[in-house]
Amino acid sequence: MPKLKKETIEALNQVMSLVESMLDMYQPGYGKKARLILNFIIDQGGIVPEEIIGKKLDLKSNEIRKILQILAEQGIISFRRVASRDKSRQGWYIDTENIESIFINRLKKALEKLKIRREYEMQPGMYYCPVDHLRFTFEEALENDFICPRCGSILEEYDGALAVKFLDKKISEIEEFLKSIGAL
Numbered sequence: 001m002p003k004l005k006k007e008t009i010e011a012l013n014q015v016m017s018l019v020e021s022m023l024d025m026y027q028p029g030y031g032k033k034a035r036l037i038l039n040f041i042i043d044q045g046g047i048v049p050e051e052i053i054g055k056k057l058d059l060k061s062n063e064i065r066k067i068l069q070i071l072a073e074q075g076i077i078s079f080r081r082v083a084s085r086d087k088s089r090q091g092w093y094i095d096t097e098n099i100e101s102i103f104i105n106r107l108k109k110a111l112e113k114l115k116i117r118r119e120y121e122m123q124p125g126m127y128y129c130p131v132d133h134l135r136f137t138f139e140e141a142l143e144n145d146f147i148c149p150r151c152g153s154i155l156e157e158y159d160g161a162l163a164v165k166f167l168d169k170k171i172s173e174i175e176e177f178l179k180s181i182g183a184l
């Protein structure tokens with residue numbers, strides 16, 4: 001099995017930071033242990049039998065099994081049985097294609113959210129409280145006599161230009177990346 005590409009490892013890291021917090025909710029400390037297991041599989045670079053993981057890492061075998069299962073459910077690793085000349089070898093490997101598609105989907109979702117945010121920032125006639133940054137439409141501001149209902153400050157007209165500029169930059173960065181890998 002070829003070494004993982006830089007892009008794949010980057011994708012893997014992104015996906016893992018999500019999965020880590022999910023694992024920690026399942027059982028505190030599992031996130032870190034999952035990272036160890038995953039790095040071990042990456043270093044081995046191929047199909048890694050479960051017993052080897054157990055021998056090399058100082059973790060309980062039932063823990064390893066559970067973590068491997070969760071990683072597999074998330075589509076990060078897969079189990080494969082390979083028939084070789086002398087004996088059949090089976091084990092876990094990094095599911096490269098799957099990771100890239102999880103990563104691409106995540107970026108596409110982020111892109112959608114940024115575009116929705118951009119629409120919101122583009123709304124004309126918005127007001128805001130300079131103290132606690134609450135936002136109001138013109139009608140809401142009018143109803144409150146242009147005074148913040150929370151803290152009593154005078155509302156100011158909101159200018160979304162800076163936020164839009166920032167969002168545009170982020171949006172084009174992600175779009176360019178997705179185009180460069182043929183995903184958009």
Ligand SMILES: [Zn+2]
Pocket residue numbers: 129130131132133134148149150151152153
């Ligand atoms: Zn306020």
